[in-house]
Amino acid sequence: RPKVWNPNLACWVTEERQRQRIDALPYGHIPVDDALDALEVEVARKRQADPGWRLSSRYEMAAPWGDRRWMAGHWVMNRSADRENWKAIRAKRAKMTERQRQRLDALPYVGAAAKQVPLGGAAGVYQPPGPQPQTTEAEGLRLH
Numbered sequence: 001r002p003k004v005w006n007p008n009l010a011c012w013v014t015e016e017r018q019r020q021r022i023d024a025l026p027y028g029h030i031p032v033d034d035a036l037d038a039l040e041v042e043v044a045r046k047r048q049a050d051p052g053w054r055l056s057s058r059y060e061m062a063a064p065w066g067d068r069r070w071m072a073g074h075w076v077m078n079r080s081a082d083r084e085n086w087k088a089i090r091a092k093r094a095k096m097t098e099r100q101r102q103r104l105d106a107l108p109y110v111g112a113a114a115k116q117v118p119l120g121g122a123a124g125v126y127q128p129p130g131p132q133p134q135t136t137e138a139e140g141l142r143l144h
Contacts, residue, residue, distance in 0.1 A: 036103045054108040076109050
């Protein structure tokens with residue numbers, strides 16, 4: 001079995017033992033819906049002051065479950081659809097319901113491929129914009 005150095009224990013431990021220790025920590029077992037609720041509230045609050053505000057991977061916030069410096073941006077980044085080619089991200093997304101994935105993908109995240117706008121009338125809920133009509137430079141006509 002491969003072993004890794006654990007500086008906190010100052011010894012070598014198996015990768016399996018390392019995973020067991022990490023999994024035993026209370027942090028990281030936040031229900032997805034709770035995390036999404038907190039993120040949507042935070043986005044709505046931030047967008048009141050700056051309508052173009054987006055989550056970055058380094059964004060931290062106070063969370064309702066008592067974590068004063070929850071790494072919200074990191075949480076989103078590790079579940080982001082634009083990075084879905086990573087095995088760990090696919091595994092996390094597979095555990096989510098379709099509605100949870102939609103809510104996550106609708107968050108205004110810096111890493112997201114499409115720019116996102118608020119869904120009319122629903123504070124804190126965002127979705128990507130629909131297709132935009134194109135204009136040719138030569139004709140100045142809208143193509144549909």
